[in-house]
Amino acid sequence: DGGITQSPKYLFRKEGQNVTLSCEQNLNHDAMYWYRQDPGQGLRLIYYSQIVNDFQKGDIAEGYSVSREKKESFPLTVTSAQKNPTAFYLCASTFFGGQGYTFGSGTRLTVV
Amino acid sequence: AQSVSQHNHHVILSEAASLELGCNYSYGGTVNLFWYVQYPGQHLQLLLKYFSGDPLVKGIKGFEAEFIKSKFSFNLRKPSVQWSDTAEYFCAVTAGSGNTPLVFGKGTRLSVIA
Numbered sequence: 296d297g298g299i300t301q302s303p304k305y306l307f308r309k310e311g312q313n314v315t316l317s318c319e320q321n322l323n324h325d326a327m328y329w330y331r332q333d334p335g336q337g338l339r340l341i342y343y344s345q346i347v348n349d350f351q352k353g354d355i356a357e358g359y360s361v362s363r364e365k366k367e368s369f370p371l372t373v374t375s376a377q378k379n380p381t382a383f384y385l386c387a388s389t390f391f392g393g394q395g396y397t398f399g400s401g402t403r404l405t406v407v
Numbered sequence: 408a409q410s411v412s413q414h415n416h417h418v419i420l421s422e423a424a425s426l427e428l429g430c431n432y433s434y435g436g437t438v439n440l441f442w443y444v445q446y447p448g449q450h451l452q453l454l455l456k457y458f459s460g461d462p463l464v465k466g467i468k469g470f471e472a473e474f475i476k477s478k479f480s481f482n483l484r485k486p487s488v489q490w491s492d493t494a495e496y497f498c499a500v501t502a503g504s505g506n507t508p509l510v511f512g513k514g515t516r517l518s519v520i521a
Contacts, residue, residue, distance in 0.1 A: 335416065337413075345506070392504070
């Protein structure tokens with residue numbers, strides 16, 4: 296079945312460490328997105344990519360980095376510069392023209 | 408830039424009560440509008456969406472939403488809620504071309520009590 300796979304489901308990180316969250320889709324979608332979900336804040340856009348080797352910052356890109364070397368993969372790195380990284384991270388994808396978004400099941404990151 | 412406002416942060420209803428959750432967006436052009444639901448411990452699910460045509464959109468589980476262009480609104484309704492509707496509800500918008508990312512509201516938590 297086609298879909299988006301996010302891994303791991305739970306991730307613990309020590310302060311000062313970088314960590315990479317995986318997002319893979321087999322839907323042949325063009326665009327991929329990373330959102331951060333915090334209680335009472337909704338989903339806020341971190342980064343998005345509409346084509347391979349190109350990506351744009353979202354509303355809260357500081358402290359994060361991404362790459363899009365392959366159409367099916369859009370990993371997110373949470374760097375030590377992110378001041379408050381504990382959150383739920385959701386990946387999404389869609390065809391160019393964006394009328395049907397597919398969401399992954401998310402990764403919950405906790406900084407310990 | 409697009410923005411979405413959901414005015415109700417937490418709504419508490421008794422079973423069988425009617426539901427209306429407000430959603431207003433800010434964007435000058437044509438829009439695509441969505442309502443998503445997130446049940447406790449589960450991932451986002453699409454309830455319904457509007458792209459064009461009939462402004463009254465019917466979705467899954469008895470939900471519907473009405474697009475009122477003059478009011479920049481896309482309110483979600485259900486005539487009779489059930490305990491199983493307890494969840495968080497998110498309104499989202501993207502430009503009509505679909506070439507801008509989804510912008511979400513902050514969500515409304517719905518608690519249905521027996």
